[in-house]
Amino acid sequence: MLDIKNLSVEFNDLNGRVKALTNINIHIEQGEIVGIVGESGSGKSVTALSILGLLDENAHISNGSIIYHDQNLLEMNVKDIQALRGKKIGMVFQEPMTALHPTMNIGQQLIEVIRQHKKVSKKEAYRLAIEALKDVHIHHPEKVAKQYPFELSGGMRQRVVIALAMSNPPELLIADEPTTALDVTIQSEILNLMKELNQKKSVSVLLITHDLGVVSQLCDRTIVMYAGQIVETGLTYDVLHFPKHPYTEALLNSLPDLKQQDQLLEAIPGEVPDLRYPPMGCPFHSRCKQAMTICREHDPKLDICEGNHYVACWLRRDEA
Amino acid sequence: MTPLVQINHINKIYGKRKAVIQAIKDISLPIYEGETLGLVGESGSGKSTLGKLLIGLEPPTSGDISYRNNLLWKKKRFMRPSPGEIQTVFQDPQSSLDPRMRVKQIILEPLNALPDQERKVKGSLERLHTLVKRVGLKIEHLERYPHEFSGGQRQRIAIARALVTEPSFIVLDEPTSALDVSVQAQVLNLLKELKQENQLTYLFISHNMSVIRYMCDRMAVMYKGEIVEIGETKSILNNPKHDYTKMLLSSMLKVN
Numbered sequence: 001m002l003d004i005k006n007l008s009v010e011f012n013d014l015n016g017r018v019k020a021l022t023n024i025n026i027h028i029e030q031g032e033i034v035g036i037v038g039e040s041g042s043g044k045s046v047t048a049l050s051i052l053g054l055l056d057e058n059a060h061i062s063n064g065s066i067i068y069h070d071q072n073l074l075e076m077n078v079k080d081i082q083a084l085r086g087k088k089i090g091m092v093f094q095e096p097m098t099a100l101h102p103t104m105n106i107g108q109q110l111i112e113v114i115r116q117h118k119k120v121s122k123k124e125a126y127r128l129a130i131e132a133l134k135d136v137h138i139h140h141p142e143k144v145a146k147q148y149p150f151e152l153s154g155g156m157r158q159r160v161v162i163a164l165a166m167s168n169p170p171e172l173l174i175a176d177e178p179t180t181a182l183d184v185t186i187q188s189e190i191l192n193l194m195k196e197l198n199q200k201k202s203v204s205v206l207l208i209t210h211d212l213g214v215v216s217q218l219c220d221r222t223i224v225m226y227a228g229q230i231v232e233t234g235l236t237y238d239v240l241h242f243p244k245h246p247y248t249e250a251l252l253n254s255l256p257d258l259k260q261q262d263q264l265l266e267a268i269p270g271e272v273p274d275l276r277y278p279p280m281g282c283p284f285h286s287r288c289k290q291a292m293t294i295c296r297e298h299d300p301k302l303d304i305c306e307g308n309h310y311v312a313c314w315l316r317r318d319e320a
Numbered sequence: 321m322t323p324l325v326q327i328n329h330i331n332k333i334y335g336k337r338k339a340v341i342q343a344i345k346d347i348s349l350p351i352y353e354g355e356t357l358g359l360v361g362e363s364g365s366g367k368s369t370l371g372k373l374l375i376g377l378e379p380p381t382s383g384d385i386s387y388r389n390n391l392l393w394k395k396k397r398f399m400r401p402s403p404g405e406i407q408t409v410f411q412d413p414q415s416s417l418d419p420r421m422r423v424k425q426i427i428l429e430p431l432n433a434l435p436d437q438e439r440k441v442k443g444s445l446e447r448l449h450t451l452v453k454r455v456g457l458k459i460e461h462l463e464r465y466p467h468e469f470s471g472g473q474r475q476r477i478a479i480a481r482a483l484v485t486e487p488s489f490i491v492l493d494e495p496t497s498a499l500d501v502s503v504q505a506q507v508l509n510l511l512k513e514l515k516q517e518n519q520l521t522y523l524f525i526s527h528n529m530s531v532i533r534y535m536c537d538r539m540a541v542m543y544k545g546e547i548v549e550i551g552e553t554k555s556i557l558n559n560p561k562h563d564y565t566k567m568l569l570s571s572m573l574k575v576n
Contacts, residue, residue: 039500039501039502039503040471040500061572105349111348125498154363183362183363183527184362184527184529184568184571184572184573185362185567185571186362187571187573188570188571188573208501210501211573212501212575213572213573213574214573216573216574216575217573240575250502251501251502252575254501254502254504254505255501255505255530255575256504256505256508256530256531256533256534256535257575258575259534261534261535264509264512265505265508265509265534266505267503267505267506267509268502268505268506269391269506271470271472272470273474297399309364
């Protein structure tokens, strides 16, 4: 359904060019939940924004295409993209307070979005709005419709944002850190809700997160990004249980979840490289315990290693 | 074991007349010398408020807190034990470091509260350099400004600032919540090592159960201003008694 091919994005910064994405390939099938995990600056949000055509003006797409149902989103004009956004492709952002209009009540906001894409009367739109609030398990939809964002808790706001995204049921929902600002108990409710909407309405979901726990709970497939590149991708179970890339492995080992108190965490030494000056070779080589000479000189391409499991690492190549 | 800090029946009420919020409801607990006590709870449960009462940012409405058997608050006045004895590290290293100060000034600033003699000893160049290296920064970093550092490095600066006065007790309020996991691991390891080396006592505030489990000897669960459960971390995690604790544990996402 969605096919991103060789996408590269650069930002023009005061100090030069930042290579935010290098040669990204992602495809998403109907009804699938795909997770992108990565740390800050890995390019996961830039990927989402490129699909939606929401990149800042200083961004420059230097290569690639984003094919959605035989159309290249990168070549579409603004009007056509706007017609897709919110109708075929919905979005949910991290901070529900800034995603909602502060001086419109919830009902008005839903009605506005519904009427943007559907030719219905206000009354019918209101009915659909209440329906949408029910779908996200809001118990008193009529009451909430009259409330303003500041009157709602974080979890309720995020439900409303999801209701907005789902009010014209999209084919693809892009969720950028949808639960990061929420408490854990609320987080698991929102994740369950997204899973349910995925199953009931067969919406595909592209979930962007820094939290490996979130992908393990929700996603069929997982993409691991580092420094603007995909370093590993495969079925979530395979990636989390049998990681092939040293970065994925190190990330899992740095979690406090499974450690005893007397064990030190295996922190990844050093920091993410500065993408204004991308390093030669593999982007992870300077922090990799198993780095070899070839890793410093040549960038390993993403390559198949088993079934649907792909990894970009020289350790997994015979020729190295 | 003697408690380093003893909290007795404290209440904290914000607001006046009708618009009041009781952030803390009748909390009593000891914090023992040398332990790490975890404080876990959702946003608005009062865990940061409790931290503020201990470091002197907010007076309790009623009840008392003693530190080494001396009262910390007399009416609205904070009776600072000795300056720099209690320190703190906040969540957001972006906003907790003055953007117009160099790292060196930031780290040395807490010493301004000390008597001249002590300040000279603790603020010596040699000691400063040892400290900066210990938290994983470089000496050349001292002349730079906070914006030149990543989140993890900024948190190391905040930790150095907390340690410069040689405190006994540090309140850590979500010290790694704003950091990436790989960097979080570095900072948690550092905090653990520093505690051992300097015989520190920590109050570790966090909403992250796995972090609490890894860092803390004992833990307290807060819910709507009350402590609903307190005890050894292991026994609470293995055998939670309160419904809210059970709910918290069941919403933890497991990677494997």
